[in-house]
Amino acid sequence: MEEINTQKHWETIYATKSPNEVSWTQEKPTTSLKMIADLQLPKTAKIIDVGAGESRLVDDLLKAGYENITVLDISATALEKVKIRLGDLASKVTFIVADITQFKPAEVYDLWHDRAVFHFLTTPSAIQAYTSLAAKAVSNTLIMGTFSTHGPLKCSGLTISQYDAESLSQVFEHDFKLVNHFTEDHSTPFNTQQNFLFCTLKSIK
Secondary structure, three states: OOHHHHHHHHHHHHHHOOHHHOOOOOOOOHHHHHHHHHOOOOOOOEEEEEOOOOOOHHHHHHHOOOOEEEEEEOOHHHHHHHHHHHHHHHHHEEEEEOOOOOOOOOOOEEEEEEEOOHHHOOOHHHHHHHHHHHHHHEEEEEEEEEEEOOOOOEEOOEEOOOEOHHHHHHHHOOOEEEEEEEEEEEEOOOOOEEEEEEEEEEEOO
16 A cells, blocks of 8 residues: 555544444553563653554553653544543653654654554565664664464455564564563454464664
8 A cells, every 4th residue: 555545544544433443442551561561661761652543552651650652653633532532641742643664753762662553564665664763763672562373364454464473573683682472362342352462572782
């Protein structure tokens, strides 16, 4: 899909569907929160949640006392919904509307969190753009959540890329080392199961 069509696709999704009408919704992102807590980062750590959509991760990170949070998504509509939900707390968060393969960060992040974005990249050029970006923009840790080899082949009408720990670590091996991985079933709002692979990768720079 061309960039403009990709953006239009996600704008339509977030403009026409509520959280209980999309498969990726989590009432509480427990797995991501635990993975982040296990890193024992200082509350001043620079954290970016890429492809966040309407995720509630930012809400819980603010409650946990993290002070430097960036939320990025290709959909301006999704981010506006998050701002409304957060109310006055939104002023404590940096919001960026961008296609992740086109993103040009102004700073380096201690933690890069991605649940369910990377697997939408299916061409070598898009994957290379993402990995090159991460290599430059992340000083410490990547937390990646993708569909596993036992997960769906499509999501939101789009073809995705499946991964196991070995294949995902190979994609990032020039700049990051895999330090932890596991698979987990995500229960969708439709009472179906999607198998995810979660990985923690550390910068080797």
